[in-house]
Amino acid sequence: MSSSLQHVQLLYHEIALNKPGFNVAHVAYWICKSSHIMGKKKADKKGKGKEKTALKTEKKAERKAKKELAKKGEDDIETLIAQFHAKDQEKTKYVEEKCDPPSERSNMTLTPHPDKEELIMFGGEFLTGSKMYMYNDLFFYNIKKNEWTKVTAPNAPPPRSSHQAVALRQHGGQLWIFGGEFASPTQSQFYHYKELWVYHIKNKYWERINSPGGPSSRSGHRMVQCKKLLIVFGGFHDNTRDYKYFNDIYAFNVENYTWTKLDISGTPPAPRSGCIMAAMPDSYRVTVYGGYSKEKVKRDVDKGTTHVDMTTLMPEGKVKDDTIPAKWKWVNAKQSGARPSPRCGLSCAVAPGNRAFCFGGVFDEEEDEEQLEGKFFNELYLLDMEKNRWYLVNLRGKRESTEKKKRRRKKEDGEENEDGMEEEMEDEEEDEEDGGGDEAMEVTTEKVGNMNIEGAEDTEMPEGATNTLFDDGVFQVKIGPALGSTSGEGTGEGGQAVQVFQPHARMGALMAVKNGVLFLYGGMFERGDKQFTFKDFYSLDLNKMEEWNVLIENDESKLVWDDSGSSDEEMEACGGEDEEEESSDDDDDDIDDILEGCEVPNKNDEETMEEYFERTKDFWIEQSKKYFENEEMRVTTRTVTKFAKEMCAEYVKR
Numbered sequence: 001m002s003s004s005l006q007h008v009q010l011l012y013h014e015i016a017l018n019k020p021g022f023n024v025a026h027v028a029y030w031i032c033k034s035s036h037i038m039g040k041k042k043a044d045k046k047g048k049g050k051e052k053t054a055l056k057t058e059k060k061a062e063r064k065a066k067k068e069l070a071k072k073g074e075d076d077i078e079t080l081i082a083q084f085h086a087k088d089q090e091k092t093k094y095v096e097e098k099c100d101p102p103s104e105r106s107n108m109t110l111t112p113h114p115d116k117e118e119l120i121m122f123g124g125e126f127l128t129g130s131k132m133y134m135y136n137d138l139f140f141y142n143i144k145k146n147e148w149t150k151v152t153a154p155n156a157p158p159p160r161s162s163h164q165a166v167a168l169r170q171h172g173g174q175l176w177i178f179g180g181e182f183a184s185p186t187q188s189q190f191y192h193y194k195e196l197w198v199y200h201i202k203n204k205y206w207e208r209i210n211s212p213g214g215p216s217s218r219s220g221h222r223m224v225q226c227k228k229l230l231i232v233f234g235g236f237h238d239n240t241r242d243y244k245y246f247n248d249i250y251a252f253n254v255e256n257y258t259w260t261k262l263d264i265s266g267t268p269p270a271p272r273s274g275c276i277m278a279a280m281p282d283s284y285r286v287t288v289y290g291g292y293s294k295e296k297v298k299r300d301v302d303k304g305t306t307h308v309d310m311t312t313l314m315p316e317g318k319v320k321d322d323t324i325p326a327k328w329k330w331v332n333a334k335q336s337g338a339r340p341s342p343r344c345g346l347s348c349a350v351a352p353g354n355r356a357f358c359f360g361g362v363f364d365e366e367e368d369e370e371q372l373e374g375k376f377f378n379e380l381y382l383l384d385m386e387k388n389r390w391y392l393v394n395l396r397g398k399r400e401s402t403e404k405k406k407r408r409r410k411k412e413d414g415e416e417n418e419d420g421m422e423e424e425m426e427d428e429e430e431d432e433e434d435g436g437g438d439e440a441m442e443v444t445t446e447k448v449g450n451m452n453i454e455g456a457e458d459t460e461m462p463e464g465a466t467n468t469l470f471d472d473g474v475f476q477v478k479i480g481p482a483l484g485s486t487s488g489e490g491t492g493e494g495g496q497a498v499q500v501f502q503p504h505a506r507m508g509a510l511m512a513v514k515n516g517v518l519f520l521y522g523g524m525f526e527r528g529d530k531q532f533t534f535k536d537f538y539s540l541d542l543n544k545m546e547e548w549n550v551l552i553e554n555d556e557s558k559l560v561w562d563d564s565g566s567s568d569e570e571m572e573a574c575g576g577e578d579e580e581e582e583s584s585d586d587d588d589d590d591i592d593d594i595l596e597g598c599e600v601p602n603k604n605d606e607e608t609m610e611e612y613f614e615r616t617k618d619f620w621i622e623q624s625k626k627y628f629e630n631e632e633m634r635v636t637t638r639t640v641t642k643f644a645k646e647m648c649a650e651y652v653k654r
Contacts (some may be wrong), residue, residue, distance in 0.1 A: 077189040081158050081182055088156050094204045095152040101552055102139055102148070105534040106524050109165035110510035114173050114201075117143045119512055119519060122177065122199075125161035126533055129562040132183045134159035139201065143514060146551065155206045157197045158182060164223035166230055168254060172202025176254075181219035192217035192237050214259040215250045220273030226284045228255055228324060231313070235290060236273040241395055241634065244319070245271035245293040249313070253324070259602060266330035269311045276348040278356040278385060286313040287333065287356070287385050292344040296350055300625070300634055306342045306363060310335050310388060337390035345507025348520060351400060351542060356383040357393075357518055362507040362526075374526050376505035396547045397498040428518065500547050503538055504554055516542050529642065530561040591650055594627050603652060614646045620644035 020410025075083070121139040125132060136159040140149045163180025167173070177197040183190050194217035196209040214232075215221070221235025236245045247268050251260050269275075275291030279611040288311050294304040310333040315325035340346065343361030358381040362374045380393040471531050503509075506523035513519070518540040523534050536554035539549075601616040613620065624644040628635050 004377070008450065041339045050412050068248050069482075072294060074184055074186055074188070077182065077184055077191045080184055080189075081191060083134070084134075084158050088158070091152055091156070092154055094154070097150055099148050100137075101148045101535065101537065102137065104509055104522075104535045105133075105161075106533050107161035108135070108510065109163060109177075110512045110519070110521055111165045111175060112512050112514040113140070114167045114169040117515065119143065119514060120165070120167060120175055121510075121521075122165055123157075123160050123163060123180065125183065127187075127531060128560055129530070131562075132187050133185075134161065134182055136160065142543075143517070148220075153205050155208070157195070157206065157208070158193075160193060160219075163218035164221060164232070166223055167223050168225065170254065171200065173187065173200075174254075175199040175201060176223075178223050178230070178232060178252075179215070179218050179221055188240070190238055190240060192219050194218070209257060211252070211257050211259050213261070214252070215248065216246075218246060221246070222275060222277035222288075224250075224277055224279040224286060226279050226286060227279075227282075228253055229284075230254060231277075231279065231286055232288075233277055233313075234269075234272050234275055234291065236293075243294075245273060247271040251324075262328050263326075264313070264328045265316060265331055267311075267332065268308065268330050269306075270307065272307055274344055275307065276346060276356070276358060278348055278350050278383070280354045280385060281350070284315050284319060284328075285313075285385075287383075287388070288313065289383075290344065290346060300629055304364070307342050308339070308342050312388075335388050335390065335562070337384075338381070338392040339390045340379070341377075343507075345524075347507075347509040347511045347520070347523070349511035349513045351513045351518070352516070354385045356385055357381070357511065357513070357521065358383060359503075359511060359520060360506045360509050360523060363517075370510070372397045374507075376507060376525055378505040391637055393545070395500045395540075395545055395547055397500045501550075503536065503548060506534060509534075511540070518542055520548075530640065532559040532561060534559075549652060591647060591654075594647065596624055598623065600651065609649055611650060611654045613645055616648070617644070620648045623647060 074080075098303055102121060102124075103126065105124030105126045109120075109122050111120045111122075112118075113120055118526075119141040121141065122137070124135045124137075126135075127133075136156050137149045138153065138156070140151060142149070157177060160180030160182055164178050166176045168176065171537065175198065178195075179193050179200070181190055181192045194213065194215060196214065198207050198209060199205075206229045215235075216237065218235035218237050223230055223232045225231075231249065232252070233249045234246050236243060247270060249262050249264065249268075250259070251262055253260070269288050269291075270293065272291030272293045276289040277286060278289075279286045291307045291308070292304065293307070294302045297303045312333045313328060314331060316327040316329040318323075319325050340358065340361070341348045341363065343363045346361035347359045348356050359379070360377050362376045365373050365375050380395075382391040382393050383389070385392070503520060504525065506525045509523035510521040511518065520538045520540070522536065524536045525534065534554055535552065536550075537552035539551055540549065598619075601619055603612045607615070618644070621640060621644045624640045624647065627643070628640065
């Protein structure tokens, strides 16, 4: 018996002696129970104290957010989405109209029509620099006619970007949409979706699928078709105060409309978003490559990771025909060939023969501790998914016809040889050397050196080696000797280098393959602090691999970026949306508060503001950081730097 219990019993006996009629055991029981409950209440109170503190912090953040929204004249995110939904509810009829190509946008989807010679585009976003526009437009592109059609159908999903789409043939054609995000006009609010939608192409209406057990809300994920399943992997969720990256994987059965979280053995890929995910159409095998993630190192400091590893998802054990695997496994894939340098925003489209084409991407190069400069790419790669081997595609350039070559030779020689026989023989010999009428896809394999980055390996092609990788009757892939940079160059007749048009470097371009033709649409590019959204459009015949065909030209003179406004973070830094409404006295007070107690570096008379800022940049960035920390705001490095410049400019102006 414990000493505390003995003490209680003595106390009870004393009570019983002084007050006859009391049941000692009964009193002991209730007092012991009361003591236990009180002790539990104290423990519960301690735990609930933390909960109350967290709740108060959350409410404080919500009140602050509402004040900021009131300054901008913007409704909360749920109200904005509800307003879009209410407008769409008014559209009760199916409307189909010919139209111009879609306006500038990014992070939409471009999907091959399951039956027709068409491509399907849905959603997207467009940032002008001062305002974010969100879309839920549905477009059909007729490949043969080079025509765009806008379709309005009842019960459409709310606007979104960074979602995923897959088109299936069943039931007259279906376009499946999952996830994505909605951003407010000022980018101060984000909402991530977890709904699954399907557009019934034949019957021309949208349907929201209510099936429990699916993935949580997210964007930047990937979704592919594996026979009867839609496989969803990765993505991220960001509520401006915190973020999370995912590496879970779910499967949706398109026959019985049920979600399943897959039971997978082996080591999964690290959590990430924006990766390449390609499936072999006739098997349950999925390749996951690359992507991007970040993690919090300390308060307001994040560390980003550009992934370059490759992992394959496949069934564990044999799978009978027309059955869905019960168990799955992750297998680390050993890559070979001319691997792309580290990058994110790499676009991908699957072609026949278990091949995937990849284009573009960006890699953030750190100029110093405070600034990142993006290096953009416009290379085209081919991935053999069966062998996990990479090839850098080198377009050959368009061939001249025999008649054109003969006319050119005659013009150069100034005379015609007898009966033109010599030229014809020369042309025939050249055709034989080129492989006759069999058009071949040229692929160069570069040496890949050691890369001090996750998943890298050292592979190289023996110098001068040449052989045929495969020839399935559709097109050949040839491996040539290791070459230098081929950007903008091709291999013409006789092995001579020729200039071949390449689309502008970019990230996040849309890619799709339909009937042996690769299509590339739009994407984004950064120049300094400006972000431009392309709306150009190209096609590439995969049977010939000669050159990109321009469907919509990239007119850089019409690219949009408005510096008159600012994004949400920048607006918060500046104290609101309309600077003219704030008095100069208020601005002075803000700067005085920020610089209070600081020894501001002196400005030389001969210095411009830009020169002064460059010389004293470390000081201004430090003050900018402190400001955001005091305001408990999580912002990007770019925003910190921009606010530092604005503070410096205001100080110099005063």
